Amino acid sequence: MLRKKGSLVLCGAFLFITWNAVLVLLLRGRPSPGAEQRGVAEGPAGDVVADVLRMADAFEAELGRQKEILLQIKSRRSPLDPSGGGGAGGGAEAAFAPRPPVIPILVIACNRVTVRRCLDKLLRLRPSEELHPIVVSQDCGHAETAEVIRSYGGAVTHLRQPDLSDVAVAPQHRKFQGYYKISRHYRWALNQVFRTLGHAAAVIVEDDLEVAPDFFEYFRALLPVLQSDRSLWCVSAWNDNGRDGLxxxxxxxxxxxxxxxxxxxxxxxxxLWEELEPKWPAAFWDDWMRQPEQRRERACVRPEISRTLTFGRQGVSLGQFYDKFLRHTKLNADFVPFSTLDLSYLREDSYRRSFQTAVYATAAAVSYEDLVQGRLQGAGPFRLQYSSRDAFKMLAKNLGVMDDLKSGVPRTGYRGVVSFFYKGRRVYLAPPPGWSQYDPSWS
Incomplete structure (x- = not known):
């Protein structure tokens, strides 16, 4: 496609130069009326001819400049071809090399001055200001937090959610006012990123998240995967069972x-935002996302080791899960060059086949007692089967993984299977073979 565009531009430029050159030659070769008899043109007609000749000289000079520009384009080194000059990547195609995608980071902020910890890490690790603009959207009107954000100057874009009023809610939901305001803020902020600023993709972090060294690399490498696979609807940096040891x-x-x-x-x-925004919920947006009507059997990509770590115990959830689970999440410390890896294994068909083979053909079936008492043969992996909601919750709780389900889906689950490490071995907490769908009543 690039070669075709480059050829069309060169052909057009050639025709333009040829036409103007012919025009110049015709104008300069045309004698002035009566010039042979009088030596010079006189009167209005002579003035017109003189003006035309001056225009021809200007055209000729401009054509020379255009020729120089085209020669420079032709010899310009292509960013797709480090050797430069000719070859498949050289020539005019270099001028039409696709720009790298811009992936803004949308930071959702409210009243935490510790947003500084989040922003400092993002700015220190950001590989490019142009490719990863940081947009901080602040709700709550908290002056101290606003001052922290302002202190970064032009390094970040500071947006303020304009509607700070309470949300009208039913009396029994007054204690959930914070969840309503968060949902309103998310809707406003995402509209700013996608509709006002016109971005094609965005990464959302909240003001209590710290990111890993390869955070930007992770999302840049997975953007093409997300764009090309309609069975995916998000890429997440988080593993709900990402505690050290799991x-x-x-x-x-x-x-x-x-x-x-x-x-x-x-x-x-x-x-995706254009799909979700018209029906965006008034509150509890994350659990709403987990409902089958929104998920529509689509999946997300998530890592083995988290690329984010939450340090915000205080919030509208009042520390729910934080002390028991979230504070112990392992944050990846090593840079993984994801953009150099073959990520095609994440495509739905190939991933489903290989995953099911690993769980139901490769992994040895074991009992809970054998697992916890260490009576296992080999290095694994191992499969621990559950057949009911209560059995899943009991096994998950006893093994230290998160036991809650949303619309019947366990945290980190894929086709009902939860994958984790236990005492140095891979374990699949899995439904019986032949699993077909989630039961939303398992919540």
Whole structure:
């Protein structure tokens, strides 16, 4: 496509130069009326001819400049061809090399002055200001937090959610006022990013998240995967069961598909926002995202080892899950060059086949007692089966993984399977073979 565009431009430029050159030659070769008899043109007609000749001289000079520009374009080194000059990547195609995608980071802020910790890490790790503009959207009108954000000057864009009024709610929901305001803020902020600023994709983080060294690399490499696979609807930096001891420390490169919407540092496309925005909920937006009507059997990509870490115990959830789970999440410390890896294994068909083979053919079936008492043969992986909601919750709780379900989907689950490490071995907490769908009553 680039070669075709370059050829069309060169042909057009050639025709333009040829036409103007012919015009110049015709004008300069045309004698003035009566010039042979009088030597010079006189009167209005002579003035017109003189003006035309002056225009021809100007055209000729301009054509020379255009020729120089075209020669420079022709010899310009292509960013797709480091050797420069000729070859498949050289020539005019270089001028039409696709621009790298811009992926803004939308920071959702309110009244935490510790947003500084989040922003400092983002700015220190950001590989490019142009490719990753940081947009901080602040709700709450908290002056001290606003001053912290202002202190970064032009390094970030500071937006303020204009509607700070209370949301009209039913009396029994007054204690959830904060959740209503958060949902309103998300809607406003995402409209700013996608509709006002016109971005095609965005990564959302909240003001209490710290990011890993390869946070930007992770999302840049997975953007093409998200764009090309309609069975995916987000990429998340978070593993709900990412506590130290539940993840394989030797596989920071390992990625999964999950049917559970993780959040906590996630990327979406503008097309998804255009789908969700008209029906965006008044409150509890994240659990709303986990309903089958929104998920529509689509999955997210999530890592083995989290690329975000939450440090905000205080919030509208009053520390729910924080002390028991979130504070112990392992943040990846190694840079994984995801953009150099083959991520095609994440495509739906190939991933489903290989995952089901690993769970139901490769992994040895074991009992809970054998697992916890260490009576296992080999290095694994192992499959621990559950057949009911209560069985899942009991096993998950006893093994230290999160036991709650949303619309029937367990955290990190893919086709009902929860993958985690236990005492140095891979374990799949899995439904019986032949699983077909989630039961929303399992919540």
């Amino acid at each position: 993840v394989d420390p030797g596989r920071p490169d390992l990625l999964y598909r999950t049917d559970f919407f993780p959040g906590l540092g996630w990327m979406l496309l503008r097309e």
